[in-house]
Amino acid sequence: MAGKSTQTDVPQIQIRLVTKQLQYAVPDYPLSIPASVFVSELNNLVNELLKESGNVSKEVEFDFLVCSEFLRTSLLEHIRERGISVEDVIDIEYIEKHPPPEPQDCLIHDDWVSAVAVCERWILAGCYDNTLHLWTAKGKHHLTIPGHTSPIKAVAWISLDEENGTFVSASQDQTAIIWKWNVESNSVESIHTCKGHERGLEAVGINTTSNLMATGAWDTMLKIWSTSLHDENEDGESFSKRQKTDCSKTRVPVRTMKGHKEAISGVVWSNKTEVITSSWDHTLKIWDTELGGIKHELTGNKSFFDLDYSNLSRTIITASADRHIRLYDPRSTEGAVVKTIFTSHTQWVQALHWSTTEDHLFMSGAYDNNVKLWDTRSPKAPLFDLSGHEDKVLSCNWSNPKFLVSGGADNTVRIFKSKCAVK
Template sequence: MAAQIHIRLVTKQIKYAVPDTPFAVPCTVSCSELNSIVNGLIKDNNEERQHGEIDFDFLVYGEVLRVPLNEHLEEHSISSEVIVEVEYFERVPAPEPYDCLLHDDWVSAVQVRNGWILSGCYDNTLHLWTTKGRHQLTIPGHTGPIKAVAWVSFDDTMATFVSASHDQTAMLWEWNVSSNAVECIHVCRGHERGLECVGISPCKSRMATGGWDTRLKIWSADIHEESNMSGETLPKRMKTEHGKSQVRTPLITLKGHKEAISSVEWTDGSEICTASWDHTLRLWDTEIGGIKSEIVGNKSFFDASWSPLSRMLITASADRHIRLYDPRSKEGSLVKSTFTSHTVWVQCVKWSTTDEHLFISGSHDHQVKLWDSRSPKAPLFDLRGHEGKVLCCDWSNPELIVSGDSDNTLRIFHSNR
């Protein structure tokens, strides 16, 4: 008779709850066998349930089960003599390909807000699309490739957004939704080399930019604000070649990185996290104007994404690995997990805004992958279709995963969440 292990099945999804009485299963029980057991117990527990089988994943000692149970326990040095608690939850459904939006050059920046997609291109143009795939506007103005975009505010009639470019400027735009007219209100000047990233503060009143001059700069993101952080009235702005647009200067400039800043994210109203080609992640305090802490990696960082749900950080690097950091950790390594499935550089990462465990990544290997942070051994799904290097990705809208590529396309997947 095969050796057995005693397990207790538990779930946080009440509608799928079964009795948590321990029982014995073969020590080599697999995910598919556990799935059959749980479905059988659900059916026995609720005779009226008419639905077909449900696909579940199983969490054992903090990690999603991907191998037979005995192998999983051996990997984590856990005795098979104890009662093993197995948490089950409904499996994330596979994202479905929805649309492919063609651009005239590399698609290097994207963010979704409400029913709209904002994309930036290497031909110096911005584009507005509906999430249904209809092209709304082409927006010229920059004189270099656009590397980052971000929505600032949005209502039914007016929206504001920012774009950051290799032309050394960030531009604040106002879009009249009803008349479909866009105007550059402010040109933010102060960087001495090309920009790579932009981030908007939680209160939407400030933004931060970084780029190849290694400087982190803080700006007002309020298109109507004409005062600096001390409340002093600023001189009347000079109009530029962009019609009504006015030159805006930075409120604060922070120095510390040695090479290009590739990512900037606000973690709260006064703290910013930056990632850099100099192999470091830095946390900055904008109130005191200095560095709070530094995390040193062993490769250049190309992107980072911070989750307000888990308060964890994921990074994309100049190798094929994605790393999960806990910046608050006071003991052990700050790297809590390493995710390896891409075959070359990982260019971009982005957390889900609704699930603290899910994130996406894009790589030069043409792949976008959907991950569960509790399953470092393998991604949940590979999102295929790109033919070049994936340069940017976004999951701001929980229902849509979008990614831009050097094949000149922006691909949309329904995430079914």
């Protein structure tokens, strides 16, 4: 019975095995097991029960959720940490373990790769030698794009169809450039140079309707710009043909917003009018771009180097100088706004990106040369370490669910193929 000690002084505990993956369901009556079990023993138990039921013929590897967190220690240690009695019947939810991403290609550049963005099968990379590069996800180089006069720190796709793509690059040369790419002829032209920042740009983000972009820079300013390819003045009217000289390629911001005290390191839109920024001034700010003001502020105790927002979980993850990743719930009205701290990187965390299809999964890259794949239900250890970079990881992207992509100071872009577990 639960709570009785065996001769070896390990208490027995009663558990109930439950799953949302119906193809792996086993009877949910209570079972009595030693409280000292680890994941491997629970795996054996579930697989034995599945064999008995005749539902599954091959071994399946599972992860086990106890109190909404993955089991990474013995069951006894896990429940004691959470103040749960060994007398209770413990519900253990099991889900098929996420398969490890497979290393695919290594795309070699001439300098540090400080920015990457993926759209469908295309990878856009920005480098410290001032150039942009277009690659296929299969590792074929398509185009080198000069134009900036200083390192590129951020890139983003605006739109893409079979005929044309548009994207933006943000540089330490104090400009962002909007580019139009003719896919068929594989030619690119610079459509607009966005000028207004007084120091180098660090971040760029496109809103959910792709008609606006936001940039953050070392001048502490957040600027909002139109992404339209047409020349417009501030009233939205087209310039006359007479005025369409090279100067009309210069675009001014729609709005400039002040509030940060140090460099803005990350910019992400949570909807078509709301921007969230991270800064070296230890704060995150949520802005209303229509009213031009700060709606909400979250304060940390270290400089923030990057952030990302999940439309699935409506939460924010941040990268910091203290090696930790933090998950914030900006809607939280009770308790701490930091809901979880993820600890595993051994140096500065520089880049983050949520999965666009799985609300628990995200990736990170750090100065310890590592890319990690995380599940928010496993804060003490990532699901996987994705090794390969031989120097600092500076950027990462997971916009295409099939590929985790990272860029680093080893002059490479690394592609890892993501395989989804069975639902």
